[in-house]
Amino acid sequence: MSPPTLEVRNLRTHFFTRAGVVKAVDDVSFTVARGKVLGLVGESGSGKTVTGFSILGLVDAPGRIAGGRILFQGQDLVGLPDAAMRRLRGNRIAMIFQDPMMTLNPVLRIDTQMIETVQAHQKVSREEARQRARDALGQVGIPSPDERLRAYPHQFSGGMRQRVAIAIALLHKPDLIVADEPTTALDVTIQGQILAEAQKLCAQSGTALIWITHDLSVVAGLADDIAVMYAGKVVEQGPVEQVLDAPLHPYTLGLIGSVPSRNRRGEPLRQIPGMTPSMLNLPAGCAFRARCPRAEARCAEPPPMAEHAPGRLARCIHPHGEALAA
Amino acid sequence: MTVFLLRRLLQAAGVVLAMSLLVFLGVYAIGDPVEILISPEADQQERERAVRALGLDLPIWRQYLVFLGNALQGDLGRSFVFNEPALRLILDRMPATLELAIGATVAALVIGLPLGLYAGLRPNAPLAKGIMAGSILGFSLPTFWVGLMLIMVFAVQLGWLPSTGRGETVTVLGMRWSFLTGDGIAHMIMPAINLSLFKISLVIRLTRAGVREAMLMDYVKFARAKGLSPARITLVHVFKNILIPVVTVVGLEFGGTIAFSVVTESVFAWPGMGKLIIDSINVLDRPVMVAYLMVIVLMFVTINLVVDITYSLLDPRVRLEGKA
Numbered sequence: 001m002s003p004p005t006l007e008v009r010n011l012r013t014h015f016f017t018r019a020g021v022v023k024a025v026d027d028v029s030f031t032v033a034r035g036k037v038l039g040l041v042g043e044s045g046s047g048k049t050v051t052g053f054s055i056l057g058l059v060d061a062p063g064r065i066a067g068g069r070i071l072f073q074g075q076d077l078v079g080l081p082d083a084a085m086r087r088l089r090g091n092r093i094a095m096i097f098q099d100p101m102m103t104l105n106p107v108l109r110i111d112t113q114m115i116e117t118v119q120a121h122q123k124v125s126r127e128e129a130r131q132r133a134r135d136a137l138g139q140v141g142i143p144s145p146d147e148r149l150r151a152y153p154h155q156f157s158g159g160m161r162q163r164v165a166i167a168i169a170l171l172h173k174p175d176l177i178v179a180d181e182p183t184t185a186l187d188v189t190i191q192g193q194i195l196a197e198a199q200k201l202c203a204q205s206g207t208a209l210i211w212i213t214h215d216l217s218v219v220a221g222l223a224d225d226i227a228v229m230y231a232g233k234v235v236e237q238g239p240v241e242q243v244l245d246a247p248l249h250p251y252t253l254g255l256i257g258s259v260p261s262r263n264r265r266g267e268p269l270r271q272i273p274g275m276t277p278s279m280l281n282l283p284a285g286c287a288f289r290a291r292c293p294r295a296e297a298r299c300a301e302p303p304p305m306a307e308h309a310p311g312r313l314a315r316c317i318h319p320h321g322e323a324l325a326a
Numbered sequence: 327m328t329v330f331l332l333r334r335l336l337q338a339a340g341v342v343l344a345m346s347l348l349v350f351l352g353v354y355a356i357g358d359p360v361e362i363l364i365s366p367e368a369d370q371q372e373r374e375r376a377v378r379a380l381g382l383d384l385p386i387w388r389q390y391l392v393f394l395g396n397a398l399q400g401d402l403g404r405s406f407v408f409n410e411p412a413l414r415l416i417l418d419r420m421p422a423t424l425e426l427a428i429g430a431t432v433a434a435l436v437i438g439l440p441l442g443l444y445a446g447l448r449p450n451a452p453l454a455k456g457i458m459a460g461s462i463l464g465f466s467l468p469t470f471w472v473g474l475m476l477i478m479v480f481a482v483q484l485g486w487l488p489s490t491g492r493g494e495t496v497t498v499l500g501m502r503w504s505f506l507t508g509d510g511i512a513h514m515i516m517p518a519i520n521l522s523l524f525k526i527s528l529v530i531r532l533t534r535a536g537v538r539e540a541m542l543m544d545y546v547k548f549a550r551a552k553g554l555s556p557a558r559i560t561l562v563h564v565f566k567n568i569l570i571p572v573v574t575v576v577g578l579e580f581g582g583t584i585a586f587s588v589v590t591e592s593v594f595a596w597p598g599m600g601k602l603i604i605d606s607i608n609v610l611d612r613p614v615m616v617a618y619l620m621v622i623v624l625m626f627v628t629i630n631l632v633v634d635i636t637y638s639l640l641d642p643r644v645r646l647e648g649k650a
């Protein structure tokens with residue numbers, strides 16, 4: 001059997017700052033199979049973006065991958081030489097960034113930015129590269145792509161710019177796309193369109209997709225599996241319906257409670273009390289301890305990731321769903 | 327774009343007019359040319375004849391109107407000293423100053439851009455720190471002192487380069503140029519470097535700051551995520567962005583370089599406008615001073631216009647706003 005598209009094992013990405021070591025990603029593991037969508041969820045600052053950058057080898061000093069493996073179709077990307085990594089980036093593995101207003105170079109035309117991407121990985125003529133760029137723009141629903149190719153980024157709305165970024169990501173029909181909150185900056189209608197297109201694409205082409213978001217409602221309709229991150233660690237993962245219907249980790253439950261659409265009418269939204277801890281001085285033991293209604297003395301020990309039911313992992317000593325465990 | 331150009335041209339004309347008044351008044355207030363130009367032994371009659379011939383007997387506002395009227399016809403008065411049209415004197419020496427200033431600007435870009443790029447890409451490398459320290463020297467060492475040192479070392483001690491003058495020139499388009507002969511270029515090297523010292527430092531610092539800022543931008547990270555080579559990212563994505571501030575500042579600085587060439591031209595006895603104006607100030611040759619200042623004002627205004635247009639060509643955001 002061929003290996004899954006991506007298998008991340010015990011990834012640690014740390015930032016060695018003057019103030020101390022920030023363990024932005026600390027022992028993260030997950031797998032994404034061909035054509036599957038993994039929702040990577042967590043509050044801001046939980047390490048989602050750094051996880052994405054780690055996969056593409058884009059972590060800059062003072063950060064570096066301090067341990068673990070990133071197996072892409074069986075090949076370990078950690079420690080891969082720059083040139084080899086560059087051949088994969090934008091080609092077999094693509095990334096879409098959070099802020100569409102910032103991802104395109106303001107002084108280069110769209111065609112320049114697309115053609116260079118094609119030519120970075122394939123020896124094709126400029127004209128052929130332009131054809132490919134035009135087709136890709138059409139594919140993501142940009143009207144009159146021939147004309148739009150000659151435009152500059154500031155002539156596009158935010159939603160259109162994100163479509164351009166997606167078109168660039170699709171140019172080489174990658175095997176894996178890391179989408180880092182690509183719809184957060186966009187309004188709800190456009191968000192819905194883009195989600196639908198992403199889903200269609202993965203189903204059709206077998207592309208594996210990591211969809212990073214802090215919004216559970218986005219993941220619910222899109223992902224196959226979900227991994228919930230908190231303070232640099234995955235605290236719960238499993239099939240998306242099961243996790244959302246019967247969360248094991250108190251933090252997951254808290255997140256679900258704070259999503260408007262999942263709340264029963266009339267009931268107030270329940271925000272998780274307290275603040276995300278500072279990543280610089282994480283307390284030993286469960287990082288969620290200070291905010292957790294179920295915390296007990298044992299939680300001062302670091303809780304291990306454990307399988308509480310088939311395919312249902314959680315990093316908690318006292319998880320919900322006792323019935324499930326029994 | 328046409329409206330933009332028209333408006334800018336009108337503004338420019340206004341600036342030139344206002345400056346003409348200021349220049350005229352300012353120069354009028356300095357010293358009394360009669361004392362210098364007319365021999366103390368001359369009798370009263372001779373004096374008056376000379377004063378009338380020079381137009382110095384009219385009330386000052388009449389003198390200004392006469393000056394303005396003549397100026398519009400390209401006549402900025404005759405030099406008291408050379409008894410030649412002042413404008414001709416200036417224009418004769420303009421090529422020398424222009425080629426020096428252009429040489430200095432080219433040197434600043436050719437030297438400053440790569441050094442600044444390196445310092446921006448490797449901010450912690452020892453060489454980068456050395457470059458930055460050197461740029462501080464470039465800012466703070468006095469031009470005339472550096473000029474004298476250059477002469478001491480390269481002309482007097484090593485004898486590699488000539489210390490004064492323009493060397494052999496070639497006449498093209500009715501003007502004499504040094505940069506077309508080997509001897510002329512040898513004469514130009516030291517003054518051009520001397521004049522560009524400040525500019526090199528400026529370009530280094532601007533480039534470095536621009537590169538460091540651009541490297542942190544999402545679009546650079548996205549370019550890397552596309553799998554582009556570091557060379558392409560630096561030379562296209564980063565470079566095109568930093569070119570905007572560098573071109574703007576260097577362009578605007580060009581007028582300053584011409585004005586500053588006064589010092590360099592004096593040190594290297596470079597026969598340009600700067601040397602002429604210093605000599606003219608010494609003998610209070612008023613028409614030449616006025617003509618010089620007017621030419622400089624015109625140049626500044628033209629340069630600003632050209633920079634604005636170039637800027638709008640480089641930055642698509644400005645260009646298209648203008649169109650809308």
Ligand SMILES: Nc1ncnc2c1ncn2[C@@H]1O[C@H](COP(=O)(O)OP(=O)(O)O)[C@@H](O)[C@H]1O
Pocket residue numbers: 015017022024042043044045046047048049050051061062063279
């Ligand atoms: N360049 C950096 N230097 C120091 N710390 C960083 C750097 N980049 C990210 N971090 C830290 O890594 C943590 C995770 O950040 P990030 O992955 O961007 O969170 P998310 O995407 O989940 O909002 C944050 O606490 C942040 O402070």
Ligand code: SF4
Pocket residue numbers: 249250251286287288289290292293294295296299303315316317318319
């Ligand atoms: S380990 Fe303890 S503190 Fe942490 S989430 Fe579970 S119950 Fe709460």
Ligand SMILES: [Mg+2]
Pocket residue numbers: 045048049050098180
């Ligand atoms: Mg993020």
